[in-house]
Amino acid sequence: MLTVASRSETAAVGFIWRVARAVAARLGRVDEAHAARCRLAALPGEVLRDSGIAPCDAVGEATWQPELPFFMQDGFGERGR
Incomplete structure (x- = not known):
């Protein structure tokens, strides 16, 4: 049976x-940010060290992904970076 829903419903x-x-x-957005991080x-x-190119320049992605939590x-x- 078809009923009419109330306004609150x-x-x-x-x-x-x-x-x-x-x-x-x-x-x-989180999935996209995680894919960029990956x-x-x-x-x-070794490739980055030998070429002298920063990772963000080589891939075209920002190193900080605001959609991800700090630990990701x-x-x-x-350490020692």
Whole structure:
């Protein structure tokens, strides 16, 4: 049987859809930032050291990805860098 939803039910469903779209967009940006970080990490250190090119210049990606938490940033946890 088809029923007519109340205004509060319609508003609640609309709110849930807006939240779901916002979460999906955020996760998409995080995935893109993580992929950029992986492209930077894939460069061998020897190649960069021998060529003298900075990783961000070689790949065209920023070394800091604002969508990622600090512990996922390039170089986190490395000593003597």
